Amino acid sequence: MSVNGKKIAFLVADEGVEQVELTDPWEAVKKDGGQPVLIVGSDSKTVQGFNHLDKGDTFDADLPVSQADAADYDGLVLPGGVANPDALRTNREAVAFVKSFVDAGKPVAAICHAPWTLVEADAVRGRTVTSWPSLQTDLRNAGAEWVDQEVVVDLKGPGPLITSRNPDDLPAFSKALGSAF
Template sequence: MTSTLEGRTILLVTSNFGTETDEIQRPIATLREAGASVTVAATETGTVRTLVLDHDLGPEVPVDTTYDAVQASDFDALVLPGGTLNADSLRTDETVQALVKGFADAGKPVAAICHAPWVLIESELVEGRQLTSVPTISTDLRNAGAQWKDQEVVLDESAGFLLITSRSPDDLEAFTTAIIDALS
């Protein structure tokens, strides 16, 4: 892959346990391969213990920093990987909510996959927006005022920033392509 994202910085925010393996590893690898600098920020330094299909332990992913030590102004885009436990943990964290809102307020792309749109609900960023997610949280999104679509990737620029959402690990190629296209 060419270095289309050379000089671009991407923040990936996760908890330290329960992130879906493919939804953290593949975006990191694909975005770095495209030339981006990807920073993994978690609740604590050390590693992220991933899960495969929310059930089986997966490999660990190194953490670069904590999410309370970063600012939206230092990055070009935000990526929120899924995993039920990960998204459930992040959505109630006020620091994460403020960080997500910071990206939106600055007009920077916010990308969320699978269960991660739960974080968008708690950050008050879904009302009136078109997006997708894992189908099991579609009712949550509709109840928060979103227009849920059962599509591989949904792009919505209606609120002054690009919101990129995707359903599941099966859609990761389209998800990462949308992020790359948005930053190219």
């Protein structure tokens, strides 16, 4: 299966997102013929990219999560960085948006710290996942089996769950997106 013709939501917080974890999967979706849509967790019109701790580019949001409906999308990507998922997991609308993808059995992909948002959406229980290493205790406490692999595609739930550890794993993460979406 390919992304060709599919509409893929990218959910981020305006507080900041790890830039490469947004742009690389975004470009992979576009290259495969998909339509990426940038959804922000607030009413902000822009999102700040970061290259680790240094400010990067800003990105125009397509719409706020308060106006987004998972039924309009074929899959969801959750980029990482520390600030992005930390802000999203405290945003009820963002968590509900993520949960609606999981409940509908649609593919969800999360990299680096992004599985924090999956924890809040109760989307990792009984699933095998990977992440930035510091999240492994949180993920295990939420009922996941945490493994140290560049990419994990878990098919045990209602829909595919793709997770990856860090920016070094982006080639494998982006390839898994094309297969699962």
